Amino acid sequence: MTRPRVLVSVAGVMAFLTIPTPAQSTPGQPASTPPEMTATYNSLADGILALRRSESNLVKAILASTYGNAEATLEKARARIESKKDARAAMEKLAAFVAQLGNEGDATVAGIRKRLLEGGHHHNSAAEQQGVYDEGFVVVTRVARKAFLDLAGRIGKLALAPDLAALNAEWQSVVKQYDAVKSEAGH
């Protein structure tokens, strides 16, 4: 039950290096936050904001990649339906990709994302209703996420009895939802 731990905290190092400077006050004015600490915090804020933009860009890339995979899988499913071959596997794969659009990635991404969340049991139905329950999603809103999951479920069920027209109709909804997410995210 032991595992290596490598904890490197840039912020911690920065804070440590700034500690030696005591709070200084201008004569006649009360002591305030040392200017060098304020400057450090400002630099740190620049870094944090840049990282947030990086995270957002990465998630958009994940969504684009997932959407591309979904499109390719859709074509396979269509081809199999048209040629009257078993399309269930392809359609279930498509359902999984659509669900991943709602989750901003696959299971491995989910495993990483929860490291970024505050400790504690976040889920709370009342807070969820109020829209303040944060699962840590970056681009996909709660409403869009629900829509993707519902669409994934419908496509998954459709896999039991594949129908091209029904599949196309569901896919149009996926396209519409994805375009809305892209628009809201400033793609």
Add this chain to the structure above:
Amino acid sequence: MVSPLIQVAAGACALALATACAGGSRGDARPTIAPPSSSSQPPALATASQPPALATASHPPVHAGFHFTDVALEAGLTRVVRAGRPSKDHLLDSAGTGAGWIDYDRDGNLDAYIVNGWRLSGSTILEKGPNALYRNRGDGTFEDVTERARVGGEGRWGSGVTVADYDNDGWPDMLVTNFGPNVLYRNRGDGTFENVAARAGVEAPGWNTGAAFLDADGDGDLDLYVAAYIDCTLEEVLKAVPTLNWKGVDKVATGPFGLAGAPDHFFLSDGRGGFTDATVEAGLQDRTLGYGFGVRAADFDRDGDSDIYVANDSDANYLYRNDGTGHFQDVGLWSGAAFDSHGAAQAGMGVAVGDYQGDGLLDILVTNFSEDFCTLRRGDGQGFFEDVSESSGVGPPTFTSLSWGTVMADLDDDGDLDIAIANGHIYPQVDRHPEFGLHYAQRNLLLANTGDGRFVDVTASAGPGFALVQPSRGLAAGDYDNDGDLDLLITNLEAPPNLLRNDSARGSWLTVSLVVPPGGRTPIGATVVVEAGGRRQIQDLATGGSYMSSHDPRLHFGLGSSGVADRIEVTWPGGARQVLTAIPANQRLTISRAQLDVAGPGR
């Protein structure tokens, strides 16, 4: 002064990351959660300070005959379950333990097994609580045979127990999951057990929790799925202090978010008592590292093999669909099994499986954290589920409590499945803030099935056993006194267990034991359909479920006013069917795969 070097390094790091991702397009600030729109609003829910009106408020009192009495102490079940520190500084302090029913000596009476934890003071270990095996004397009392049977838990901080005859020698064995290596107690058939976990290859050190034996690959022997919770060391547990800001008013134990999850394991049996870790090969790699607790295997899509459901705390639940060869695919995300009806992950703890509607299809109940519903998912028999927590009436009465062990079982023998739930908060600090209306010690819940697909809260009228207020965790249902109704064994933190004897007014009943000759194909995974009084009930023989606990290995059917089961159909693993007709009610029936060893007419 700020070091210029640090400034440059931080800026460069941020720049590098910013430009490395997604072509460096101008990104947005992290968006907030979208404001709720009218079209997406979930039904009105209660807030923490305003619990929802109980379902009983809008329904006439029904099933007033429920009556449970705690007889644990007079029956001799006295082992105190240890649970870390009183202040619950780490989640391990508050996770609690499970309990199980096992007829280890095959005398026809269910014996009780209680898993135990450790008691701490700060970072000092005060006591390594031993597990307890209580032999049922058959007169309503138990004797502690832990030492004689050699099943004290090997000094480990226990989690749960799963009972099954893993080596198919005719004697039930126990897998005890631990914070640390698991213990596999092989029943030697002489009243003693031996720990063969290392030899069998199932120790899997870690924080192991729920487990289920199942025949994943259909080869006739039992394979094993073991869920795991958080990846942490004992040193971290001992040094833990409450750091999580709870509602802005107190500090409580942190996690599970922010802590690394531990991977679940799947062990494939070699049919000779040994197992191989085949997690990856079977497609069961825990890539999310979900915080796993409850595990239950069942054939949810009715294709003749065992699928696996895992309740994860704060993560998406898993539904692993078996392709019939022992290879699995997680279909939870698009089958309605992973999230609630709003698409949100919940803090899953325990799991129960049963056909609450009597439509022949298996449904799933998952217990969740406080200020969240327990989630009832109605199955369609094709592997898809719909969250019916609201419409079924399960949601409102389960909202405030923090729920753990559970069972869907016919507790008044009227022919439909009721729900019992063990409750208790994980933060003792909540008692310092009565304004939130939450309590550390909580009443357990009893929800009666009204027979029309709905449940009503009958806790208040279910006798003194359901008036107890304790921090409960594990729950195992079993007819320990063989009187034809299911009793409830419940574990509590820093207290002895409760044994809620069922004294309810009840209907007719039938208890079905499925047996195979030693060396035969395991009966786990079999389904039994009982038709009586125009009603059709289906149950599956399974291990696992609840919260790290093991129910009665016999299947219990309530028959209402029917004095006879018109038809009983057993579908054994592999598909062989056995049909019995005109079976008198109110008996314990043994059905053997080898021969129609049936007590009663209708062979």
